[in-house]
Amino acid sequence: MMLTIHREICGYCGACVSVCPEGALELIDAYLEVDEKCISCGICTKACPLGALEVDHEGRL
Template identity: 70%
Template sequence: MNTMLRINRDTCGYCGTCVAVCPEDALELIDAYLSLERECIACGICARACPLGALEVVHEE
């Protein structure tokens, strides 16, 4: 099974809250673009902290 972080770009407010709580320094806010720069461990902390609910850990078979 494959887990990954899905960023809903229509919802994302590009605020960087997810960046501050990411334990892996995997996310980066590059101006108005949230980028997954390094390996994500799919812990889901960013998805919880997001004020808008723009992030989702998805599990794929």
């Protein structure tokens, strides 16, 4: 997975879910899930109020 979720930082608010163009993120109560639809576009990393999301660009093809 190229999107890293820092779970110790995540405030499980769902802001990232709302901006994901692929519908790859889902908030299940206090757990943020990312599925294979993720294209590592990084949009969610900007929406996060806490900086809990990170895209590992080196992992991109």
